[in-house]
Structures are given as C-alpha cells and as structure tokens.
Amino acid sequence: MPEITYVEAIRSALREEMRRDERVFIIGEDIGRYGGAFGVTTGMLDEFGDKRIIETPISEPSIIGAAVGAAVVGMRPIAEIMFMDFTLLTLDQIGNQAAKMHYMFGGKATVPMVIRMPGGSGTGAAAQHSQSLETLLMHLPGLKVVTPSTPYDAKGLLLTAIRDLNPVCFIEHKLLYKTKGEVPEGEYTIPFGVADIKRDGTDLTIVSNGIMVRKALAVAERLAQEGINVEIIDPRTLVPLDSETIINSVIKTGKLLVIHEACETAGWAGEIMAVISSSRAFDYLDAPMRRLTGKNVPIPYNRVLERAAVPQEEDIEREIRAIVKGAY
Amino acid sequence: MGEQKANETFTEKAERLKFSKDELLDMYKTMCVIRQFELMADKLYALGKVHGTMHLSAGQEAVAVGLSHATRVDDYLINHHRGHGHFISKKADINLMMCEFLGKEAGYCKGRGGSMHIADFSSNNLGANGIVGGGIPHSLGVGLAIQMKNLDQICITIFGDGASNEGVFHETLNMAALWKLPILFICENNKYGMSMDIERVSAKLPIAQRAESYGIPWYYIDGNDLLAVYEHAHDAAQKIRSGSGPVFIETQTYRYFGHSKSDRNLYRSKEEIDTWRTTKDPILRFGNHLIENGLMKAQDTELYEQEALRIIEAAVAFAEVSPDPDPSTVAEYVYA
Secondary structure, X not given: OOEEEHHHHHHHHHHHHHHHOOOEEEEEOOOOOOOOOOOOOOOHHHHXXXXXXXXXXXXXXXXXXXXXXXXXXXXXXXXEXXXXXXXXXXXXXXXXXXXXXXHHOOOOOOOOOEEEEEEOOOOOOOOOOOOOOHHHHHOOOOOEEEOOOOHHHHXXXXXXXXXXXOOEEEEEEHHHOOOEEEOOOOOOOOOOOOOEEEEOOXXXXXXXXXXHHHHHHHHHHHHHOOOOOEEEEEOOEEEOOOHHHHHHHHHHHOOEEEEEEEEOOOOHHHHHHHHHHOOHHHHHOOOOOEEEEEOOOOOOOOHHHHHHHOOOHHHHHHHHHHHHHOOO | OOOOOOOOOHHHHHHHOOOOHHHHHHHHHHHHHHHHHHHHHHHHHHOOOOOOOOOOOOOOXXXXXXXXXXXXXXXXXXXXXXXXXXXXXXXXXXXXXXXXXXXXXXXXXXXOOOHHHOOEHHHOEOOOOOOOOOOOOHHHHHHHHHHHOOOOOOEEEEEEOHHXXXXXXXXXXXXXXXXXXXXXXXXXXXXXXXXXXXXXXXXXXXXXXXXXXXXXXXXEEEOOOHHHHHHHHHHHHHHHHOOOOOEEEEEEOOXXXXXXXXXXXXXXXXXXXXXXXXXXXXXXXXXXXXXXXXXXXXXXXXXXXXXXXXXXXXXXXXXXXXXXXXXXHOOOOOOO
C-alpha cells in the first residue's frame, strides 16, 4: 500500500468525491491559488474551477450560513474554516442553524454538509489559533464530530462525512498534516461510530484522539519492552461514540486513562468516564479512572509554555506507569 | 422602477399591472385570512391554549401578499420569525399551520418547531428563523445552488429592520453582490426591533441605502401599499432572473401587536398605533380602492372578513382535536 501524508489523504478524499458527485463543492477562505492555509486544497482550483472551489471574503459566519443554505436545497457543501478557533465566530450558524434544522423542522429538512477545521496546538500560533474545541461541538445535538488520527482514517472518514446527511464537524490536527501512513488507492469509507483499536493490550485502556493517539502509541511501544501492555482506542468519531468498544476494553484491562489535548474542565474525557462508571465495566475497574488533558489555560506562544499546556509523551509515560503501579 | 407613473389612479395602475378583478379580490381575501389568523393566534394565547411564544404580523399583510403574487411558487423563501403572513400567502395549508402553532404532530414541523419555525420544504419554503438575521446567509447557499444548477428560480430572503444591524446582513449583501446571486432581499421594516425604534439603533436611514455600498440596486417603499409592493417585487424578480444579481427592497410597514407575548407596548404610544390602524392599514387601504373603483361592494368587506374567520375557525377545530406528538418520539429527527 502506498504511504501518503494526512494532507494528501484529505485532498484525495475531496478530489475523488468531487469527481464522483457534482453536488459537492468547497467554500472557504484562500482555498484557491493559495491552496488553503495548510495546503489541503492545493491544485484543486485547476481541476474543479472557481464555481466549485469557492473563495470567500473573510466572513466566517456566512461561509457556514452559505453551506447550510446550499445543503438544504440539495447540494453537498464542504466549508473550510481556516482555524478551528474561528468556528467561535460561526457558532450561531453551526449551533442554532445547521445542528437544529432537521429536528426543528420535524425531519423535513436535511443538512448534508461538512465543516473542515484544523485544530490543535504545537505550531506556536498562540491562543487564538491553537485550540481543541471538540467538546463544544459535541454538546450540540444534531452535529457529528470526527477527529481522525491517521491518513487512512482521515480519507475514509471524510468520504463518509461528505455522504452523511447531517452536518459533520471534521477536525484535522495541524501537527498530523505532514505525518505519513498507508492509504489504499481508490475509494473506501469508514463508518461513523466505530472505534479503532490502534494497539491491543491487557494492562490499561487508553482512549484518545487526534495527535494524542500518535503520542500514546509511541509511549506504548517503549513501555511494551518493559512488559507493560497498553491498549489504545481511538473513537475516531466522538459523536456518534462507540461506547461498546471502550466498555469491552475496560472490562478486559480494568483500568482507564483518557488523553486529550482539549482543556480538562468539562472536556470529553469526563464523558468517557461517565460512560464507564454507568456501565457494566464499572465492576471490573481495579484502579480509579484517570484523565490526562490539556491544562485549563489558553495556549501560550512560548515554545516551552506551549509544550507545558498539553500532554507530552513524558507526561503520558509518567501517567501510565503511575496507574499500572497502582499509585492512585 | 421604470414604468411607474406618478399620478396614476388605482384602476390605471391595476390595469397596467394586468390584474383582473378576481386577482385583486383574491389578494384582498388573502390579506383577510392573514389578519384573521393573527387575531385568532392572539385570542388562543389569551385563552391559554398556546404553549409557546408567537410573533404576529397583523398590519404587515400587504408585504406578504404583494411579494408572493410577484414571485413564482417555485422560488425559494427564507423567512423571519414573524412569518405567518408569508406562509399563508405562499399557499400554506392553514390547518397544518394551525397544528404547528398549537404544537400538534400533524403540524408542518410535527410540533417540534412551533410558530417561529414553520417550514414547508416541499414548496421551497425554507422556514422561519428564531435567530434575528440567522437565515440571511443561507440565501448565499441557495443562490449558489441555483447558479450551479443553471436554474431560473430566485431566493426571496425576508428579514426585519432589526436584522439589518447583524453582521451576517453585511457579509451576505457583500457576497451576494460579488457573485451576482439571484436573491431578492426584502427588509420588512415594521419600525421596531422588539422595543427599539429603528431610528434609535441605526446611524443612517433608510436601511435600504446600505445596499448602495455593495452596489446592489435598492428601493425604499410603502409596504402597506399592496400594488407598490407587488410592482417593485415583480420588477426586481424579473431583473434578478435575468442574471444581473440581487435587488434590495425595504418595505415600510408597522406591526399592531407587541413584539411577542411579553410585550406591553411601553415603548410606543396608543396614538401611534391607532394612527397606523386607522389611516395606513393595508387591508383598509386596498379595500377602499376596490370599493371606490367599483370592484367590491362596501358591505363585502364584512363578508370577506367572515369568510376568512371561518377558514381560521375550521383550522382551529382541526388542530384542537389533532393529537400531540408521542413523548416516546422526543429523540426522533435529531439526525437524518
């Protein structure tokens, strides 16, 4: 299987789906000649023209609004919001409009649209260009929330997202764009609500998403040499959530650690813990459930501070060792 | 617009606009139905039969009726929260509207939306919006879709005076003009955004002149003059269909009822409301023209009012015996 980058995987999904379905178009800022802030749509203007690669003024609320309008009349818009942080500008259109219409209109309107949004820290972009806001979106019934961690998942999940009849928030971690992975050529889809067990293990269940899956995997490989076998589950879609896979894993390992880059308070780690504590897995726990998350701070600019704001490999390693040792 | 004559009589204007007597009467009757719907809504609320809130459009009937007659049934409609009149004039089923108003399963939105969210996607009625200005940017997507599919429909986007101070209003006007989208912007100025007089919240009036800065042709007209609304909307729709981009019409009108059920009219005088009711009422004015020109008998006003009331009473009777949604279905329709 050929190895391609996360960016290339996303672009190949966009390209293939636009070739297959003429209702699909992309709308966003600087997505034409510039190729988007992270180069995701590079070269697509040449292939699809400016009627399907629609470059907009800097008007984020109306980019989402336009996508909503096009979706309800039968198109399949993909809106690119340059940085996930800018979705805060668009919350009315995402939360009050896109998320509500199917329900509020008694099932008679469908809003098949995708909002692609690069999130996460690590690029020195500071407080307004580095956030992980997935929990915010998870709290709005009507939205689906997808956070792919590999090129393979990115392509398969994006194809599913474009074909889904609901508004899908597709969160791409900026540090993953250049990472490589095996991606088959041609079409394949990954269903929503199906977690992927990224690593089998028996000693501890880690649930994680985005860049943190990669970090956890690196740590897990090192610890395996010492005989600590960690299971790593990537839900891939936070809404809908594959609770069963997580429950079954915790039943097997008896321990849970949730790792996410998003801030701790009311973060989705709490949701996973609630799922476990109210499920049949609760009786199998032999240690307190733990979470390792971004600190409750805005992302700082300084490199040292930025690293300190979100979990790093050394933090993950320390936390795994502590849980396995029975320190809590 | 081009052909309008300054000193034209009502009959001359009606003839120039090619209205038959039946069509004129039909428009009059539709205004009566809207008025009776709103009066009944108010009455049902007073009787404690309405669970939620409502925003009534009594006094604004000419905008809805003029607009719907000037445009096609397959044109898209994006509506504001005070939308009952626009639905009725777009030939909505009054029974299903009343069901939605009373939250019944048979309603347009199966009782999930209520007064503020009535929609009928099967007739390109894309729904009312509870967020002021929230629907305005949707017209960009509808316009783009029409362009991409090479159709000759237009998107009629209606919002109130209050919405013109929302950011998406400006964003949308800019993009609509930039991309020459087939959108007819109707600013239904009823003078108040909740309690705020538009003169207290807008640095420069009329609102419509804001369209000028985006290169959009604009008109500020008497929204209680049905034929004026019709003519401007008709000409605008034709121009938009020819592909030359959006047109903006501000219709000056007035609402008689308060903003919503919590409104005690503390921000305006009874005299002001009475003046609009007695001297500028759209139904009264249009009716008088019809009577003066021998197109309707004076006593027929009563007749049509009663006819409209019967339609509304029948809708209430239909809705009142219609079942509520089953609580076990509360989680349906969250996802398609």
